[in-house]
Amino acid sequence: MTTTALKNPSEAERQLAELFSRHTPEAAQKAAFEAFARTGLPHRRMEQWKWTDVRQAVSELAPVKAEADTSIELPSNAVKLSFDGSGWTIPDELPAGINIFLKSGGHDFAQADALPVGALAASMTGYSSKDMLMIEVSAKVDRPLVLAYQGGGDAAFSRVVFVVRENCHVDIFEHYSGGAGFSSFLTEFGLAEGASVKRTLLQEASQQEVTAITTTAHLDTKAVFTQSALSFGGKLCRIETHLEHKGEGAEATLNGAYLAASGYHTDFTTHVTHGAESCVTSQLTKGAVADGGRGVFQGKFLVPRTVGQFTDAEMQHQALLLENGAEIFAKPELEIYADDVECEHGNTSGQLDEDALFYMQQRGIPKPEARALLTEAFIAEALEEAHDDVRAQLVDATRRFLRNQRGG
Numbered sequence: 001m002t003t004t005a006l007k008n009p010s011e012a013e014r015q016l017a018e019l020f021s022r023h024t025p026e027a028a029q030k031a032a033f034e035a036f037a038r039t040g041l042p043h044r045r046m047e048q049w050k051w052t053d054v055r056q057a058v059s060e061l062a063p064v065k066a067e068a069d070t071s072i073e074l075p076s077n078a079v080k081l082s083f084d085g086s087g088w089t090i091p092d093e094l095p096a097g098i099n100i101f102l103k104s105g106g107h108d109f110a111q112a113d114a115l116p117v118g119a120l121a122a123s124m125t126g127y128s129s130k131d132m133l134m135i136e137v138s139a140k141v142d143r144p145l146v147l148a149y150q151g152g153g154d155a156a157f158s159r160v161v162f163v164v165r166e167n168c169h170v171d172i173f174e175h176y177s178g179g180a181g182f183s184s185f186l187t188e189f190g191l192a193e194g195a196s197v198k199r200t201l202l203q204e205a206s207q208q209e210v211t212a213i214t215t216t217a218h219l220d221t222k223a224v225f226t227q228s229a230l231s232f233g234g235k236l237c238r239i240e241t242h243l244e245h246k247g248e249g250a251e252a253t254l255n256g257a258y259l260a261a262s263g264y265h266t267d268f269t270t271h272v273t274h275g276a277e278s279c280v281t282s283q284l285t286k287g288a289v290a291d292g293g294r295g296v297f298q299g300k301f302l303v304p305r306t307v308g309q310f311t312d313a314e315m316q317h318q319a320l321l322l323e324n325g326a327e328i329f330a331k332p333e334l335e336i337y338a339d340d341v342e343c344e345h346g347n348t349s350g351q352l353d354e355d356a357l358f359y360m361q362q363r364g365i366p367k368p369e370a371r372a373l374l375t376e377a378f379i380a381e382a383l384e385e386a387h388d389d390v391r392a393q394l395v396d397a398t399r400r401f402l403r404n405q406r407g408g
Contacts, residue, residue, distance in 0.1 A: 006037050006040050007040070009040065010040070010041065010055055010058075010059065011059060011060045012041060012055075012058040012059060012060050012061055012182070013040050013041055013055075015060065015061045015154075016061070016120070016124075016155075017037075019061075019124065019155070020033050020123060020124060025123065028107055028108045028109065028122070029122065029123045029124075029125065030123070031108070031109075031112065032109050032112045032119045032120075032122040032123035033119070033120070033123035033124075035109075035112035035113050035116065035119040036112070036116050036117075036119040036120045036123060038113070038116075039116045040055065040116075041054045041055040041058060041116075041117075042054045042055065042116055042117065043055040043056065044056070048269065048298065051267065051294075051296045051329045052236060052238050052265070052267045052269075052296055053236075054117065054210065054212070054236065054238075057210045057235055057236040057265075058181075058182050058210050061154040061155050061181055061182055062154050062181045063152075063153050063154045063180070063181055064178075064179075064180070064181045064206055064208040064209055065206065065208075072175055072202065072390075072393050072397075073393060074146055074173070074390075075144050075146075075173075075389035075390065077143045077144070078143065078144050078145070078146045078173070078389075079091060079094060079095060079098070079143050079144070079145050079146065080146040080148060081100075081133075081145065081146065081147050081148070082148045082150075083147070083148065083149045083150070083151075083156075083158055084150055084151075084152060085150070085151040085152035085153060085156040085179065085180055086152070087131075088102070088131075088133055095141055095142070095143045096139055096141075097137060097138050097139025097140070097141045097168065097170075098135065098136070098137060098138075098139075098141055098145070098170075099135070099136040099138065100133065100134070100135050100136075101133075101134040101135075101136070102131035102132070102133060102134075103131055103132045103133075103134050103161075107122075107132055107159075107161065109122040109186070109188075111216055111242060114242070115214055115216070115240065115242065117184045117212040117214055117238070117240075118184070118186045118212075118214035118216070118240075120157070120184050121157045121158065121159050121184040121185060121186035121212075121214065122159055122186055124155075124157035124184070125157060125158070125159045132159045132160070132161065133158070133159070133160045133161070134160075134161045134163065135160065135161070135162050135163070136163045136165070137162065137163065137164040137165060137168045137169070137170045137195075138165045138168055139168055140167075140168055140169040141168075141169065141170045141171070144170075144171040144172065144173055144387060144389060144390075145170060145171070145172050145173070146172075146173045146174075146175070147160065147172065147173070147174045147175070148174075148175050148177070149174065149175065149176045149177065149183075149185060150177045150178070150179045151178065151179040151180030151183045152179050152180060153180055153181075154180065154181045154182070155180055155181060155182045155183070156179070156180040156182075156183040156184075156185075157183070157184050157185070158185045158186070159185075159186045159187075159188075160185075160186070160187045160188070161187075161188045161190075162187070162188065162189045162190065162197070163190050164189065164190065164191045164192060164195040164196075164197055164223075165192050165195065166192040166193050166194055166195060167192075167193070167194040167195065168192075168195050168196075169195065169196045169197070169198075170197055170198075171197075171198045171199075171200075171387050172197065172198070172199045172200070173199075173200045173201075173202075173387060173389075173390050174187075174199070174200070174201045174202070175201075175202045175204075176201070176202070176203040176204065176205070176211065176213060177204050177205075178204060178205035178206055178209050178211065178234065179209075180209065181208065181209060181210070182209075182210045182211075183209070183210070183211045183212065184211075184212045184214070185211075185212070185213050185214070186214045186215075186216075187213075187214070187215050187216075188215070188216045188217075189215070189216070189217040189218065189225065190217075190218050191217070191218065191219050191220055191223035191224075191225060191250075192220050192223065193220045193221045193222060193223065193247060194221070194222050194223065195220070195223045195224075196223065196224040196225070196226075197224075197225050197226065198226045198385075198387055199225070199226065199227045199228070200227075200228045200229070200386045200387045200390050200391075200394070201213070201227070201228070201229040201230070201231075201239070202229075202230050202390075202393070202394060202397065203229070203230070203231040203232060203233075203237060203239065203266075204232050204397075205232070205233070205234030205235075205237060206234060206235075207234065207235055207263050207264060208234075208235055209234040209235055209237075210234060210235050210236045210237070211234050211236070211237045211238070212237075212238050212240070213237075213238070213239045213240070214240050214241075214242075215227075215239075215240065215241040215242070215243075216241075216242045216243070217241070217242070217243040217244070217252075218243075218244050218246050219243070219244070219245050219246060219247060219250035219251075219252065219279075220246055220247035220250065221247030221248050221249055221250065221276075222247065222248070222249040222250060222251075223247065223250045223251075224250070224251045224252075225243065225250075225251070225252045225253070226252075226253040226385055227241065227252075227253065227254050227255065227256075228255045228256065228382070228383055228385050228386035228387075228394075229255070229256040229257070229268070230256070230257050230258075230259075230383060230394045230397065230398070231256070231257070231258045231259075231266045231268070232258075232259055232260070232261075232264065232266065232397075232401060233258065233259075233260045233261075233264035233265050233266030233293070234264060234265070234266075235263075235264075235265065236265045236267075237264075237265065237266045237267065238266075238267040238269060238296075239256065239266075239267070239268050239269070240267075240269040240270070241254060241269070241270045241271070242270070242271045242272075243270070243271070243272045243273070243281075244272075244273040244275050245272075245273065245274050245275050245276050245279035245281075246275050246276055247276050248276045248277050248278050248279070249276075249278050249279065250276065250279045250280075251279065251280045251281075252272065252279075252280070252281045252282070253281075253282045253283070253385055254270055254272070254281070254282070254283045255282075255283065255284045255285065255382050255383070255384075255385050256268050256284075256285045256286075256382060257285070257286045257287065257379045257382040257383060257398070258285075258286075258287040258288075258289075258295050259287070259288050259289075259379065259398065259401050259402075260287070260288075260289045260290065260293030260294060260295050260326075261290050261292075261293050261401070261404070261405065262290055262291055262292030262293055263292055263293070264293050264294070265293070265294045265295075265296075266287075266294075266295055266296070267295075267296035267297075267298075268285050268287075268296070268297050268298070268299075269296070269297075269298040269299070270283065270298070270299045270300070271299075271300045271302070272299075272300070272301050272302065272313070273302045273304075274301065274302065274303045274304070274307075274308040274311045274313065274338075275304065275307050275308070276307055276308075277307065277308070277309050277310050277311075278309075278310040278311075278312075279308075279311055279312075280311075280312045280313070281301060281311075281312075281313040281314070281315075282313075282314050283299060283314065283315045283316065284316050284318075284381070284382050285297050285299070285316070285317045285318075285382060286317075286318050286319065286378060286379055286381065286382040287317075287318075287319040287320065287328065288319070288320040288322055288375050288378065288379060289319065289320070289321055289322060289326040289327065289328055290322045290323055290326055290405055291322070291323035291324060291325035291326055292325055292326075293326055293327070294326075294327040294328075294329075295319060295326075295327070295328045295329070296328075296329045296330070297317045297319070297328075297329070297330040297331070297332070297347075298330070298331045298332075298333075299315050299317065299331075299332045299333065299345070300332075300333040300334075300335065301313045301315060301333070301334050301335065301336075301343060301345075302335045303334075303335070303336045303337060303338045303341055303343065304337055304338065305337035305338050305339075306338075307338075308336075308337065308338040308341065309338045309339075309340045309341065310340055310341065311338060311341040311342070311343060312341070312342045312343075313334075313341070313342070313343045313344075314343070314344050314345070315332050315334075315344070315345040315346070316345070316346045316347075317330050317332055317345075317346070317347045317348075318346075318347075318348050318349070318378075319348070319349040319350075320349070320350070320351065320352060320375060320378060321349060321350065321351055322351075322352075322371075322375065322405070328349045330347050330349065332345040332346070332347050333345075352371060352374050352375065353374070356370075356374055357370050357371065357374065360373070360374070372399075372402040372403065372405070375402055376395070376398055376399055376402060379398050380395055380398070383395065383398075
């Protein structure tokens with residue numbers, strides 16, 4: 001693959017094409033890169049990326065110094081898999097019901113055209129991480145899996161595929177702690193009938209890093225997928241989830257929270273297709289943005305006419321502008337063609353309740369501390385579905401952010 005596949009490539013796109021040409025891709029990787037090349041790095045002239053311009057943010061691939069706070073205490077019984085930008089470290093002993101395979105990159109990525117940065121990760125698996133990681137869950141696993149991502153150098157790419165068998169369950173905690181100038185991570189979930197996944201994500205990065213975390217999930221009959229994510233952004237960060245209900249009675253919870261300091265950008269984008277009857281989706285996203293920070297929320301529920309009957313779906317986005325100069329952009333959408341559904345969405349943004357602030361100050365709490373406490377409580381609601389063993393870690397990370405914002 002040469003730069004001629006890309007139209008008027010930027011320096012970063014030229015470097016990506018060069019990296020791709022260094023290894024011998026399989027047909028599926030070639031197809032994924034060709035899908036990426038049709039658009040190149042996403043930019044503001046693409047409707048779904050108008051507030052998150054990756055092409056502008058990634059002028060070239062260059063290493064950065066990792067500055068993220070990685071002091072996270074993991075559950076004592078966790079099974080840890082580590083990615084360092086060049087490959088995976090996998091423990092010798094795995095719990096019953098977990099099988100891990102390192103596969104070649106020759107695995108089709110069906111949504112390559114819709115997800116350009118996901119397609120990039122699928123095509124570049126052989127460059128940075130040698131092999132695609134496939135995790136098969138064939139029991140109700142009683143120990144959480146921890147996937148720790150820390151890139152290195154100028155770019156990092158990874159692809160992980162979870163196959164969760166019928167009536168099986170797994171808890172997953174993913175920690176993205178930065179380390180590369182540009183990172184694209186792709187995770188795919190396939191849940192069989194009655195399967196369930198509880199997934200918790202924490203994303204941190206320095207102000208020089210661009211990170212894309214792309215997820216696809218397909219839910220069979222009565223499968224349950226619960227996702228809780230906390231993002232602190234970076235120069236630019238996008239957490240994008242595309243989920244499809246493919247079997248009757250499937251349930252999805254997609255919750256998340258973002259906090260953006262000055263100079264940080266974080267984007268939550270989701271697309272849910274109700275492709276079967278009597279499926280349920282619940283989504284709550286909350287954000288808090290400081291002066292000079294930017295938060296983005298885009299959510300879409302698609303309910304087709306013939307297969308989407310009896311859908312129950314709710315989407316809520318609520319955000320706080322902590323200071324003047326904070327920016328929040330939101331676009332919730334419902335595209336409904338079925339006629340027997342219950343669907344709703346809400347979107348609000350504003351400042352902290354002045355009456356609540358006054359009440360706390362009257363009880364001797366200094367205003368900066370009162371603001372931090374109210375913001376923490378506001379954000380914590382979006383993290384209530386996180387795994388018990390890591391929920392406190394997410395709240396602690398939120399507290400550290402707010403303490404830094406008030407300068408103490």
